[in-house]
Amino acid sequence: MLIRTLELQNFRSYEEASVSLSDGLTAIVGENGQGKTNLLEAISWIAGMGSFRGVPDDALIRLGADAAILRATVESPDGREQLIEAELPRIGRNRIQVNRQRLSRARDLVGVVQVTVFSPDDLELVKDGPALRRRWIDEAVVSRHPKHDALRSDLERILKQRNALLRSAHGRLDGDAAFTLDVWDSKLAAAGNAMRAAREDLLAEMAPRLAAAYDAVARESAEVETIYEASWHGDLAEALAGSRQLDVRRGVSTVGPHRDEIVLRIGGAPARTHASQGEQRSLALSLRLAADAVVRQAGVAEPVLLLDDVFSELDPGRAEALLDALPGGQRLLTTAAWLPPAATPDQVLKITAGTIVAASG
Ligand SMILES: Nc1ncnc2c1ncn2[C@@H]1O[C@H](COP(=O)(O)OP(=O)(O)O)[C@@H](O)[C@H]1O
Ligand SMILES: [Mg+2]
Known part of the structure; x- marks a missing residue:
């Protein structure tokens, strides 16, 4: 399972964002407080219909906005693409659509996208x-x-x-x-x-x-x-x-x-x-x-790996060791500082003030 594209509206610090993701290692870089974790949080929301930071959905809606919208195209191993759309309104129930079909039970989204999240809070x-x-x-x-x-x-x-x-x-x-x-x-x-x-x-x-x-x-x-x-x-x-x-x-x-x-x-x-x-x-x-x-x-799934700021907490030896121990496939990591030298991202996203200012790779 791969996440091909991600689109956000009024999600956390993002007014509008749209990005295509590499199927390998993506490094999300930027100073503290710019919106790096918010991107991972959006992906994890689609996987589990909740923030991995353990906050209510209301906190995810951009201040001053009425609703947050998340959109992702995902590709299953057989090459089938699905469009997942979620609307999180401040008032009322979340609306979730897969391929433009409203899910009658929101929980049916569970398992479509799987993620494994690593965070310093772990x-x-x-x-x-x-x-x-x-x-x-x-x-x-x-x-x-x-x-x-x-x-x-x-x-x-x-x-x-x-x-x-x-x-x-x-x-x-x-x-x-x-x-x-x-x-x-x-x-x-x-x-x-x-x-x-x-x-x-x-x-x-x-x-x-x-x-x-x-x-x-x-x-x-x-x-x-x-x-x-x-x-x-x-x-x-x-x-x-x-x-x-x-x-x-x-x-x-x-x-x-x-x-x-x-x-x-x-x-x-x-x-x-x-x-x-x-x-x-x-x-x-x-x-x-x-x-x-x-x-x-x-063989249940190949979870997308989301690594939030984990390398900064580790000494260089342990950071290298973690990198080596990670399975392949789609991996996104955030960092405000350094990356282990052995990490060779396929894509780098630079985030400043809730905007993806540069994407390379
Ligand atoms: N609901 C929200 N509306 C607007 N801005 C928000 C909201 N929630 C968080 N933010 C802003 O997002 C920023 C933090 O983003 P985050 O992704 O945690 O940063 P980092 O790049 O350090 O990981 C802060 O500036 C914070 O004020
Ligand atoms: Mg962060």
């Missing part, structure tokens, strides 16, 4: 609490098995509704509410058991790629492990029954996949608390590389 994947790691694994699960997108959104909805019911019970469950809670429990048990299994299977599938990626990026061999720590033992239905009193008292769901942790270890020690900053950075990059490798090797 360090938080290793250093922060479990929520980011759960998001990482769930994104990877959906990339690996696009049909699990439904599982992920079902789970979100079920938890929201179950928590709303628990909150409204104010610590005491009457008969009707108890019956409704039974219904949500059986839905949560089914979806929760399935999501946990999908996560654990994927971690197992990823393990050899994670080890290889870490060795390559860190340029040293260390045992890297991911350990899934579920918030329950056995069957989730039984665990939910067991925690019901507590859940009612607290007004939240205390067990389930939304409370699970993925512990990352390097050389037998928890990376979050024991690893050096350099090791944590290498591990964060490796987590992205491993998820990407699994998707490629399973």
Whole structure:
């Protein structure tokens, strides 16, 4: 899958922009604050209908404008071209069209374009609490098995509704509410058991790629492990029954996949608390590389690589090593400073004040 062209209107700092992209390495260069990341963000929005920076769509609409428009032509491996258009209005729902046909369900866009994003914020994947790691694994699960997108959104909805019911019970469950809670429990048990299994299977599938990626990026061999720590033992239905009193008292769901942790270890020690900053950075990059490798090797997709400012954070040795470890295909990287000398872009886009002022290659 290749992105051939990208067109933006009133997206972030871009009033109008239009660019053809090379199918190899594109370097997006410019001073800080000029709009480099915004370009990658536009591409990632088309892939996942959301910003990889984790901001609401409203932030993506150019200040003072009523709607942002994104347009991309993409080419699948069989040479078929598709035109993807998205309109993000400040008021009302997003409109998404593929080949000028409105998608009845916006989520049907998921999987048409796949991206793997590397960002300096990925360090938080290793250093922060479990929520980011759960998001990482769930994104990877959906990339690996696009049909699990439904599982992920079902789970979100079920938890929201179950928590709303628990909150409204104010610590005491009457008969009707108890019956409704039974219904949500059986839905949560089914979806929760399935999501946990999908996560654990994927971690197992990823393990050899994670080890290889870490060795390559860190340029040293260390045992890297991911350990899934579920918030329950056995069957989730039984665990939910067991925690019901507590859940009612607290007004939240205390067990389930939304409370699970993925512990990352390097050389037998928890990376979050024991690893050096350099090791944590290498591990964060490796987590992205491993998820990407699994998707490629399973033949699901060839994700477009988006590397936001990652080389500036690395020492030259690690930067070279990352460059070597990247799979081929379409890659876009941003930089305000230097590029590893071994990086030979097929195309350079220079960005100044929300305008692509020069394109070469
Ligand atoms: N919704 C928006 N409307 C207008 N400008 C925006 C909007 N969101 C961000 N910007 C501007 O975009 C610029 C940052 O772009 P960014 O792509 O993050 O820069 P960089 O080149 O450093 O990656 C800032 O000048 C910011 O004010
Ligand atoms: Mg940036």
